Amino acid sequence: MTAGLLFSIVIAYFVILLVVAWYTGRNSNNESFFIGNRNSNWMLVAFGMIGTSLSGVTFVSVPGDVGHTAFSYLQIALGNMLGYVAIAFVLLPLYYRLQLTSIYNYFNTRFGIKAYKTGASFFILSRTLGATARLYLVVNILQNLLQETFKDQFTVPFWVTTMIILLMILLYTFEGGVKTIVYTDTLQTTCMLAGLVIVIIYILNHLNLSVGDSLQAMGEKGMSQVFFWDPNSPHFFLKQILGGAFITITMTGMDQEMMQKNISVKRLVDAQKNVMTLSVIFVVVIILFLFLGGLLYLFAEQINVTASADKLFPTLALDARYMPPAISIIFIIALISALFPSADGAITALTSSFCIDILNIQTDKPRSEEEKKKIRRIVHLAFTAVFLVVVLIFKRIDSSSMISVILKVASYTYGPLLGLFAFGILTKRTVNDDMVPKIAVAAPVLCFGLEYFQQYLFNGYKLGLELLIINGLFMFIGLWLNSRNLQKDRPLS
Template identity: 30%
Template sequence: MHIPLRTVDLILVVLYLIGITWFGLRFRKDGERSIKSYFLADRNIPWWAISLSIVAAETSTLTIISVPGIAFTGDFGFLQLVMGYLLGRIVICVLFLPRYFRGELMTAYQLIGQRFGTRLHRLTALLFLVMRAAAEGVRVFAVAIVVGVALGTGDIASIVILSLLTLLYTFEGGMKAVIWTDVLQMLLYVVGTVVSLWSICGHISGGAHTLLSVASSAGKLTVFHFSLSVAQTYTFWAGVVGGCFLTMASHGTDQLMVQRLLAAKNLRESRMALLSSGVVILVQFTLFLFIGAGLFVYYRQLGVAPHVASADRIFPQFIVQQMPVGISGLMIAAILAAAMSNLSAALNSLASTSMVDFYLLRRTNVSEAAKTRLSRLMTLGWAAILLALAIVSRGSGHVLEIGLSIASVLWGGMLGVFLLGTLTERANEKGTMIGLLAGCVLNLLLWRQSSEIHASVLGHDLVFPKVAWTWYVAIGAVVTFGIGYMTSLFSKYERVGSAM
């Protein structure tokens, strides 16, 4: 059910959309310099801005609307995954970042090309494009949930408006516009989150004290689950091990994050940006979970269940229906900020990979002006593709889990390739490609089984035990590494380079 935003709130949302677009366009430069400037902002961004930009890209609308829904229906077990996120960042700082800062790399997959060769270089870049486009389609659709509840616009209209405004400043300003708008947007939605939690406490009889006591007695504040079941999504083991592998893949091999880390002035600042972002993420996720617990207590006191199609819509509905005038508009603007932040990052990283890892591999004698012009056109092309994918991805369920599970199917294989290139000199291109194929196929089968879609070979169902998506990356990486290494030992092809 749609309840229109009040005039003041609507004005705030419109002002935000105009203001952030204007702010992003301020980073446009006439006669754009080079693709290094367009995609890496001349490697002159301070570490703290990159840190906030990482958090903004990692958060997205999925987090703001879905994590409270997870806490509303469950507990604080999601924080176990965040602990793995922190551990994964440490591993990336030790294992991957030093390799990225050797030379003038612009994408993560150039490193694979140096180590293994052109075929694997293009294959990993292609997998990133497929994975990022699929996952981003779900994330862009999440915008429609918020805008639809707040403004009453249809899904397609909501997606188109946000996509076009984000494209405008990303197309013109490049990576510098992406990062600095990220900083502004991240600050906005953190303020909005704190204000939302304050507002929820104001709606609960007894305030914050009642929230804590009722949520605790209902088991909502429980963090640790030591179950050994791989089918259970949020356990200590899935969180620490699965979350660590997930972050190693998402922040260490995915161009969306690696591109930000490469925009730092040097290795030291890149490490500072990544590690500090982990602390911010922990605080931020905790706030989102408290919002979910607060909504649980609020509706329990009312004695009614929220009338929503899914748990992802509970928080947006509360914002529109219950928050004071002005606060609703602020929070809707904050959620839109997260959406635009993530979309701008996706557009820039997809364009950079398309340009550097495909076009420039074939054509080396291209002027800087032509490279920049083509980079902008690729940004425009990917905006159209993501818009189409967002429209066809409309569905139900926890959109955060859907988005992460889609990415996790391929992230495991990708991480396995990077680990083979980093930890061993005996892996070669042919063996690594076979390992990558095996890891991705296994994860795809596990995902299909979990989705209650059974694969069939020779007329017989392939029945796998149900495995939670939090384990996909770890399983895929281990299988890719193991099969890739063993196959390389028996392959007659020589490796291209030494360990990265």
């Protein structure tokens, strides 16, 4: 791929995003930025959220993991469906009943100001780490492509590539926020899924295999196994399904980025249709990604390529010896389409949460619309800078499979949110608000101890996604031990 072609693709794509941002961001205000004036189309939200839920990590890591974990990730996707049901019929009715702009304001109503700040702080930590991990993976692939493209001319530093991409995201989200992202995510999800389908069709034709023949070939190599029955395996079906359910409940239902798009829909019933539609489409898309992963390994074996994990798909798609330039172009467009939704919504949601939950710009003292907008813009710029720093930290750490890193981070940082929401919804007790931050820190620390000493404590059993549930349970128990019966004059929600 030539330098001119690469730049043309990226610039053309970005110009389209800017046009959409300009059109949707006209006459926008803080209400538009935070929750899209509660007037978003539920079908657009549902479709666009697929791109946000998947990201570049799914695009690269899920197919790459098939060679090591077969189709076991489908167990997590099936668990995700259960999580979406809980979101639609437990969490969304709560958020709509309270007319929340930030979902963490529920903690203020239910427990107190310190619980509220704790919940918002853990979201900010969780989403910052998760979104930057996703961003790092895709930027690293683009960086390697740039290095290969310009190797005989000049070197492009990694931090420059990252900064340029973040500035692009900043430009098209700066004014419109959620109102813009609902539309840009729809566009980007379309491009990503189109790229996925086209690559599948190309490989099937190249291998001269039907879908049935390819599945049989994958089965012969042990790549098509979905359910794992060994309780000591990290892929044991029960903990994968339960873990998938709770990952979705926390990383979607208790996440301001994902929920601010849902609560931007005018009616609760439409938001519920959005979530249930998303749950079905999500499983179908994951099946396609797993199928693609199996095809990539079959293709790599035929042409004697040994790349695996996160390096497999980029190696095959971007090298002219293995796939034609047209597929490389499709891969780049799909990859960029996977990159932007994982970062634009995160920066917007973090800006919203920090402004509303930490700085209290909506309630602390009377402020003009212009003053609020100025604060919001400063915070938006600050989080863009934070993303740059954290991505550079991930570059130093590196990992063969970023999806495992993201799920591990989620297990530690979303656990306290799970415990807080569960305690508030399932009990009628009030807690000592001063103790909530301490319990929220203690729960992940206990989980770290369990994981560190698991070989001595569990006789060979290895903790996996259930660590998130254990973390939430520790938080729940800590809250219970520091609680009393809720006073009759204090509302539950």
